[in-house]
Amino acid sequence: MSDLLERLRDRGWRLTAQRRVVAEVLDGDHVHYTADEVHARAADRLPEIARATVYNTLSELVALGEVLEVSTDGRAKRYDPNARHTHQHLVCSRCGTIRDVHPTGDPLAALPEQERYGFAIAEATVTYRGVCPNCNDS
Amino acid sequence: MSDLLERLRDRGWRLTAQRRVVAEVLDGDHVHYTADEVHARAADRLPEIARATVYNTLSELVALGEVLEVSTDGRAKRYDPNARHTHQHLVCSRCGTIRDVHPTGDPLAALPEQERYGFAIAEATVTYRGVCPNCNDS
DNA sequence: TCTTGACTTAGACAAAGTCCAATGTAGAGT
DNA sequence: ACTCTACATTGGACTTTGTCTAAGTCAAGA
Known part of the structure:
Protein backbone atom coordinates (compact mmCIF):
# COMPACT_ATOMS: atom_id res chain seq x y z
CA MET A 1 0.00 0.00 0.00
CA SER A 2 3.07 2.27 0.10
CA ASP A 3 2.65 3.29 -3.54
CA LEU A 4 -0.99 4.16 -3.01
CA LEU A 5 -0.31 7.88 -3.07
CA GLU A 6 1.42 7.64 -6.44
CA ARG A 7 -1.42 5.61 -7.87
CA LEU A 8 -3.88 8.21 -6.67
CA ARG A 9 -1.88 11.09 -8.09
CA ASP A 10 -1.77 9.28 -11.42
CA ARG A 11 -5.53 9.24 -11.36
CA GLY A 12 -5.65 13.02 -10.99
CA TRP A 13 -6.10 13.16 -7.25
CA ARG A 14 -5.15 16.42 -5.61
CA LEU A 15 -2.69 15.48 -2.92
CA THR A 16 -3.63 17.23 0.30
CA ALA A 17 -2.28 16.79 3.81
CA GLN A 18 -5.64 15.35 4.90
CA ARG A 19 -5.75 12.70 2.22
CA ARG A 20 -2.16 11.78 2.85
CA VAL A 21 -2.86 11.24 6.54
CA VAL A 22 -5.96 9.14 5.93
CA ALA A 23 -4.03 6.96 3.50
CA GLU A 24 -1.22 6.57 6.02
CA VAL A 25 -3.61 5.49 8.75
CA LEU A 26 -4.93 2.77 6.47
CA ASP A 27 -1.43 1.59 5.66
CA GLY A 28 -0.91 -1.90 7.02
CA ASP A 29 -2.47 -5.08 5.90
CA HIS A 30 -4.65 -6.40 8.67
CA VAL A 31 -6.42 -3.28 9.76
CA HIS A 32 -10.22 -2.90 9.89
CA TYR A 33 -10.96 0.52 11.32
CA THR A 34 -14.30 2.31 11.51
CA ALA A 35 -14.52 5.79 10.03
CA ASP A 36 -14.35 7.28 13.52
CA GLU A 37 -11.27 5.24 14.37
CA VAL A 38 -9.62 6.45 11.20
CA HIS A 39 -10.60 9.98 12.15
CA ALA A 40 -9.15 9.65 15.66
CA ARG A 41 -5.87 8.26 14.35
CA ALA A 42 -5.67 10.85 11.61
CA ALA A 43 -6.29 13.59 14.18
CA ASP A 44 -3.22 12.44 16.11
CA ARG A 45 -1.13 13.72 13.23
CA LEU A 46 -3.36 16.47 11.91
CA PRO A 47 -5.54 17.67 14.78
CA GLU A 48 -7.83 19.96 12.79
CA ILE A 49 -8.95 17.33 10.27
CA ALA A 50 -12.74 17.26 9.95
CA ARG A 51 -14.90 14.18 10.24
CA ALA A 52 -16.53 15.00 6.90
CA THR A 53 -13.14 14.96 5.19
CA VAL A 54 -12.41 11.49 6.53
CA TYR A 55 -15.79 10.26 5.31
CA ASN A 56 -15.21 11.87 1.90
CA THR A 57 -11.73 10.45 1.53
CA LEU A 58 -12.81 6.96 2.57
CA SER A 59 -15.68 7.01 0.06
CA GLU A 60 -13.29 8.07 -2.68
CA LEU A 61 -10.84 5.32 -1.81
CA VAL A 62 -13.68 2.82 -1.93
CA ALA A 63 -14.92 4.17 -5.28
CA LEU A 64 -11.39 3.86 -6.68
CA GLY A 65 -11.23 0.27 -5.50
CA GLU A 66 -8.26 0.89 -3.22
CA VAL A 67 -10.13 0.10 -0.01
CA LEU A 68 -13.04 -2.20 0.80
CA GLU A 69 -16.06 -1.38 2.88
CA VAL A 70 -16.92 -4.15 5.33
CA SER A 71 -20.10 -4.17 7.39
CA THR A 72 -20.10 -7.19 9.63
CA ASP A 73 -22.51 -6.18 12.34
CA GLY A 74 -24.97 -3.55 11.24
CA ARG A 75 -23.03 -1.00 13.27
CA ALA A 76 -20.32 1.22 11.85
CA LYS A 77 -18.79 0.20 8.55
CA ARG A 78 -15.13 -0.79 8.62
CA TYR A 79 -12.51 -0.02 6.00
CA ASP A 80 -10.16 -2.71 4.76
CA PRO A 81 -7.05 -1.64 2.84
CA ASN A 82 -6.39 -5.20 1.68
CA ALA A 83 -8.32 -4.77 -1.57
CA ARG A 84 -5.78 -6.33 -3.94
CA HIS A 85 -6.23 -9.98 -2.95
CA THR A 86 -9.79 -11.20 -2.56
CA HIS A 87 -10.49 -12.63 0.85
CA MET B 1 -44.85 -19.56 11.25
CA SER B 2 -48.53 -19.81 12.21
CA ASP B 3 -47.76 -21.69 15.42
CA LEU B 4 -45.19 -19.11 16.44
CA LEU B 5 -47.44 -17.63 19.09
CA GLU B 6 -47.95 -21.00 20.76
CA ARG B 7 -44.23 -21.68 20.76
CA LEU B 8 -43.62 -18.34 22.36
CA ARG B 9 -46.27 -18.87 25.01
CA ASP B 10 -44.71 -22.23 25.82
CA ARG B 11 -41.49 -20.42 26.50
CA GLY B 12 -43.21 -18.19 29.04
CA TRP B 13 -43.82 -15.19 26.81
CA ARG B 14 -46.50 -12.85 27.97
CA LEU B 15 -48.87 -12.54 25.03
CA THR B 16 -49.69 -8.89 24.46
CA ALA B 17 -51.53 -7.26 21.60
CA GLN B 18 -48.31 -5.57 20.50
CA ARG B 19 -46.31 -8.77 20.32
CA ARG B 20 -49.11 -10.52 18.50
CA VAL B 21 -49.24 -7.79 15.86
CA VAL B 22 -45.46 -7.78 15.33
CA ALA B 23 -45.49 -11.56 14.92
CA GLU B 24 -48.35 -11.31 12.44
CA VAL B 25 -46.51 -8.72 10.35
CA LEU B 26 -43.56 -11.09 10.09
CA ASP B 27 -45.78 -13.95 9.04
CA GLY B 28 -44.98 -14.98 5.49
CA ASP B 29 -41.91 -16.63 4.18
CA HIS B 30 -40.15 -14.22 1.87
CA VAL B 31 -40.34 -11.03 3.81
CA HIS B 32 -37.32 -8.91 4.77
CA TYR B 33 -38.60 -5.80 6.52
CA THR B 34 -36.63 -3.16 8.37
CA ALA B 35 -37.67 -2.38 11.94
CA ASP B 36 -39.37 0.78 10.73
CA GLU B 37 -41.27 -1.10 8.06
CA VAL B 38 -42.43 -3.57 10.69
CA HIS B 39 -43.46 -0.65 12.85
CA ALA B 40 -45.43 1.00 10.04
CA ARG B 41 -47.26 -2.22 9.21
CA ALA B 42 -47.93 -2.97 12.86
CA ALA B 43 -49.31 0.54 13.32
CA ASP B 44 -51.90 -0.15 10.61
CA ARG B 45 -53.54 -2.57 13.00
CA LEU B 46 -52.55 -1.08 16.32
CA PRO B 47 -51.98 2.64 15.78
CA GLU B 48 -50.55 3.45 19.19
CA ILE B 49 -47.74 0.89 19.13
CA ALA B 50 -44.40 2.46 20.05
CA ARG B 51 -41.24 2.17 18.04
CA ALA B 52 -39.37 0.99 21.13
CA THR B 53 -41.79 -1.89 21.52
CA VAL B 54 -41.19 -3.03 17.98
CA TYR B 55 -37.42 -2.91 18.55
CA ASN B 56 -37.80 -4.81 21.82
CA THR B 57 -40.01 -7.48 20.31
CA LEU B 58 -37.78 -7.96 17.30
CA SER B 59 -34.72 -8.36 19.54
CA GLU B 60 -36.55 -10.94 21.61
CA LEU B 61 -37.60 -12.90 18.54
CA VAL B 62 -34.00 -12.85 17.36
CA ALA B 63 -32.72 -13.97 20.77
CA LEU B 64 -35.24 -16.83 20.74
CA GLY B 65 -34.02 -17.88 17.30
CA GLU B 66 -37.43 -17.37 15.68
CA VAL B 67 -36.29 -14.56 13.40
CA LEU B 68 -32.96 -13.74 11.77
CA GLU B 69 -31.27 -10.36 11.64
CA VAL B 70 -29.88 -9.58 8.21
CA SER B 71 -27.66 -6.58 7.54
CA THR B 72 -26.81 -6.49 3.88
CA ASP B 73 -25.90 -2.88 3.34
CA GLY B 74 -24.74 -1.16 6.50
CA ARG B 75 -28.05 0.67 6.64
CA ALA B 76 -31.07 -0.55 8.60
CA LYS B 77 -31.08 -4.18 9.68
CA ARG B 78 -33.76 -6.39 8.16
CA TYR B 79 -35.71 -9.13 9.88
CA ASP B 80 -36.17 -12.52 8.25
CA PRO B 81 -38.84 -14.87 9.65
CA ASN B 82 -37.49 -17.81 7.64
CA ALA B 83 -35.23 -18.99 10.46
CA ARG B 84 -36.11 -22.68 10.37
CA HIS B 85 -34.33 -23.64 7.13
CA THR B 86 -30.82 -22.26 6.73
CA HIS B 87 -30.37 -20.20 3.62
C1' DT C 1 3.02 34.39 -8.26
C1' DC C 2 -1.61 34.26 -9.55
C1' DT C 3 -5.71 32.03 -10.37
C1' DT C 4 -9.13 28.78 -10.05
C1' DG C 5 -11.58 24.82 -9.30
C1' DA C 6 -11.20 21.27 -6.23
C1' DC C 7 -10.79 20.41 -1.30
C1' DT C 8 -11.75 21.20 3.64
C1' DT C 9 -14.25 22.95 7.53
C1' DA C 10 -17.80 23.42 11.20
C1' DG C 11 -21.96 22.65 12.29
C1' DA C 12 -26.70 21.54 11.19
C1' DC C 13 -29.28 17.74 9.87
C1' DA C 14 -30.95 12.83 9.21
C1' DA C 15 -31.54 7.88 9.97
C1' DA C 16 -31.35 3.99 12.94
C1' DG C 17 -31.36 2.47 17.29
C1' DT C 18 -31.08 2.64 22.67
C1' DC C 19 -32.49 4.04 27.25
C1' DC C 20 -35.40 5.50 31.00
C1' DA C 21 -39.07 6.79 34.26
C1' DA C 22 -43.86 6.63 34.35
C1' DT C 23 -47.87 4.03 33.21
C1' DG C 24 -50.53 -0.04 31.84
C1' DT C 25 -51.83 -4.96 31.85
C1' DA C 26 -51.54 -10.44 31.35
C1' DG C 27 -52.06 -14.00 33.86
C1' DA C 28 -51.33 -16.35 38.45
C1' DG C 29 -53.50 -16.87 42.71
C1' DT C 30 -57.56 -16.44 45.43
C1' DA D 1 -64.64 -12.35 38.95
C1' DC D 2 -61.08 -9.58 41.50
C1' DT D 3 -56.62 -8.30 42.94
C1' DC D 4 -51.85 -8.10 42.68
C1' DT D 5 -47.48 -7.64 40.75
C1' DA D 6 -43.89 -8.55 37.75
C1' DC D 7 -43.36 -7.79 33.26
C1' DA D 8 -44.49 -4.98 29.11
C1' DT D 9 -45.40 -0.58 26.84
C1' DT D 10 -45.06 4.30 26.09
C1' DG D 11 -43.06 8.71 24.58
C1' DG D 12 -39.46 11.30 24.43
C1' DA D 13 -34.71 12.29 25.16
C1' DC D 14 -30.42 10.68 23.80
C1' DT D 15 -26.54 8.30 21.08
C1' DT D 16 -24.21 6.72 17.07
C1' DT D 17 -23.22 6.84 12.42
C1' DG D 18 -23.33 9.22 8.47
C1' DT D 19 -24.68 13.17 5.00
C1' DC D 20 -25.11 17.90 3.44
C1' DT D 21 -24.06 22.77 2.77
C1' DA D 22 -22.16 27.38 2.58
C1' DA D 23 -18.07 29.66 3.27
C1' DG D 24 -13.22 29.60 3.46
C1' DT D 25 -8.61 27.44 1.90
C1' DC D 26 -5.09 25.69 -0.98
C1' DA D 27 -2.55 22.49 -4.73
C1' DA D 28 -0.90 22.80 -8.87
C1' DG D 29 -0.99 24.52 -13.65
C1' DA D 30 -0.11 28.82 -16.47
Missing part, protein backbone atom coordinates in the same frame (compact mmCIF):
# COMPACT_ATOMS: atom_id res chain seq x y z
CA GLN A 88 -13.30 -13.16 3.32
CA HIS A 89 -13.73 -12.28 7.00
CA LEU A 90 -13.82 -14.15 10.28
CA VAL A 91 -15.49 -12.19 13.07
CA CYS A 92 -15.53 -12.82 16.81
CA SER A 93 -19.13 -12.66 17.99
CA ARG A 94 -18.03 -11.46 21.44
CA CYS A 95 -15.34 -8.84 20.91
CA GLY A 96 -15.85 -8.06 17.22
CA THR A 97 -12.24 -8.75 16.20
CA ILE A 98 -11.92 -9.32 12.45
CA ARG A 99 -9.40 -11.50 10.61
CA ASP A 100 -8.89 -11.90 6.90
CA VAL A 101 -9.34 -15.52 5.77
CA HIS A 102 -9.02 -17.38 2.48
CA PRO A 103 -11.58 -20.16 1.94
CA THR A 104 -10.92 -22.71 -0.76
CA GLY A 105 -12.96 -22.68 -3.94
CA ASP A 106 -15.20 -19.95 -5.28
CA PRO A 107 -18.39 -19.31 -3.31
CA LEU A 108 -20.06 -18.11 -6.53
CA ALA A 109 -19.77 -21.61 -7.95
CA ALA A 110 -21.96 -22.94 -5.13
CA LEU A 111 -25.04 -21.07 -6.36
CA PRO A 112 -26.87 -23.10 -9.02
CA GLU A 113 -28.34 -21.39 -12.04
CA GLN A 114 -31.95 -21.90 -10.98
CA GLU A 115 -31.17 -20.18 -7.67
CA ARG A 116 -29.97 -17.00 -9.38
CA TYR A 117 -33.40 -15.68 -10.40
CA GLY A 118 -31.97 -13.91 -13.44
CA PHE A 119 -29.62 -11.73 -11.41
CA ALA A 120 -26.28 -10.76 -12.94
CA ILE A 121 -24.26 -11.74 -9.90
CA ALA A 122 -21.00 -9.87 -9.41
CA GLU A 123 -19.64 -11.13 -6.12
CA ALA A 124 -20.15 -13.26 -3.06
CA THR A 125 -18.98 -12.22 0.38
CA VAL A 126 -18.69 -14.76 3.17
CA THR A 127 -18.64 -13.90 6.86
CA TYR A 128 -17.62 -16.57 9.33
CA ARG A 129 -18.72 -15.97 12.89
CA GLY A 130 -17.44 -17.60 16.04
CA VAL A 131 -15.67 -17.02 19.33
CA CYS A 132 -11.99 -16.13 19.21
CA PRO A 133 -9.45 -17.89 21.47
CA ASN A 134 -9.13 -14.82 23.65
CA CYS A 135 -12.84 -14.57 24.40
CA ASN A 136 -13.15 -18.31 24.82
CA ASP A 137 -10.82 -18.27 27.85
CA SER A 138 -12.87 -15.92 29.97
CA GLN B 88 -28.31 -17.35 2.25
CA HIS B 89 -29.21 -14.04 0.57
CA LEU B 90 -29.04 -12.60 -2.90
CA VAL B 91 -29.18 -8.79 -2.94
CA CYS B 92 -29.70 -6.40 -5.83
CA SER B 93 -26.99 -3.76 -5.69
CA ARG B 94 -29.29 -1.20 -7.33
CA CYS B 95 -32.70 -1.53 -5.68
CA GLY B 96 -31.79 -3.55 -2.59
CA THR B 97 -34.29 -6.35 -3.21
CA ILE B 98 -33.43 -9.48 -1.23
CA ARG B 99 -34.13 -13.11 -2.16
CA ASP B 100 -33.50 -16.23 -0.14
CA VAL B 101 -31.17 -18.65 -1.93
CA HIS B 102 -29.80 -22.11 -1.22
CA PRO B 103 -26.19 -22.69 -2.32
CA THR B 104 -24.94 -26.25 -2.55
CA GLY B 105 -22.52 -27.58 0.03
CA ASP B 106 -21.60 -26.10 3.38
CA PRO B 107 -19.62 -22.84 3.26
CA LEU B 108 -18.05 -23.77 6.60
CA ALA B 109 -16.31 -26.70 4.94
CA ALA B 110 -14.44 -24.30 2.64
CA LEU B 111 -12.44 -22.78 5.49
CA PRO B 112 -9.33 -24.88 6.21
CA GLU B 113 -8.22 -25.52 9.75
CA GLN B 114 -5.14 -23.32 9.51
CA GLU B 115 -7.35 -20.42 8.42
CA ARG B 116 -9.48 -20.62 11.56
CA TYR B 117 -6.97 -19.08 13.98
CA GLY B 118 -8.34 -21.05 16.92
CA PHE B 119 -11.83 -19.59 16.61
CA ALA B 120 -14.81 -21.78 17.55
CA ILE B 121 -16.72 -21.04 14.37
CA ALA B 122 -20.49 -21.26 14.65
CA GLU B 123 -21.78 -20.15 11.27
CA ALA B 124 -21.02 -18.78 7.85
CA THR B 125 -23.27 -16.30 6.08
CA VAL B 126 -22.95 -15.71 2.37
CA THR B 127 -24.24 -12.64 0.57
CA TYR B 128 -24.43 -12.69 -3.20
CA ARG B 129 -24.60 -9.29 -4.85
CA GLY B 130 -25.65 -8.44 -8.36
CA VAL B 131 -28.19 -6.65 -10.48
CA CYS B 132 -31.70 -8.04 -10.59
CA PRO B 133 -33.57 -8.51 -13.89
CA ASN B 134 -35.79 -5.54 -13.17
CA CYS B 135 -32.92 -3.12 -12.65
CA ASN B 136 -30.99 -4.56 -15.59
CA ASP B 137 -33.67 -3.45 -18.06
CA SER B 138 -33.50 0.24 -17.33
